[in-house]
Amino acid sequence: MFTSTFTFAAGDYDDEFHALDARIAEIARAIPGYRGEETWENTATGLISNVYYWDSMESLQQLMSHPQHREAKQAQARWLKGYQVVIAEVMRSYGDGGIPHPLSRPPED
Template identity: 80%
Template sequence: MFTSTFTFAPGTYDDEFHALDARIADMARATPGYLGEETWENATTGLVSNVYYWDSMAALQQLMGDAAHREAKQAQAKWLKGYQVVIAEVLRSYGDGGIPHPLKDRPAR
């Protein structure tokens, strides 16, 4: 399993941003191999992180190759004050079951 974490400093959003963001989110959720997502905001820094979970690198690469994803990457400076992407392989995931999580009951390969 893999994660793709998109951390960014919010800027000024417009209708074009919201439409493109919704298109990419819909495509991610419709991609075979998509397992779920989480969004976090750091109250101290104001940074936002979107973490997407994938069952394979091939699933993640399918989204990364999409035209809308490339369009957003090229236009991001219009809406964001900076960003960082981290792709990681999940070695282990566990918890007490007290909270829902996209990787619950999915053993790492």
């Protein structure tokens, strides 16, 4: 399993940003191996993190190589005040089952 964490400082969003963002989310969710996502905001810094969960690096790379993902990456400075992406391999995941999590459900076939 892998995660891709996109952390950013929000800027000024417009209709084009929202349309592209929605389309990329739709593309990600349609890729076999997509497990789910979470969003977190640090109110002290104003940073936002979107964490996406993947069954494999190949699944993640399908999104990263998609033309609309590349388009968003090239245009990000119009809408964001900075960003950072971290790709990580998940070594283990556990909990008491009291909260739903993308890694606590079985992978989709």
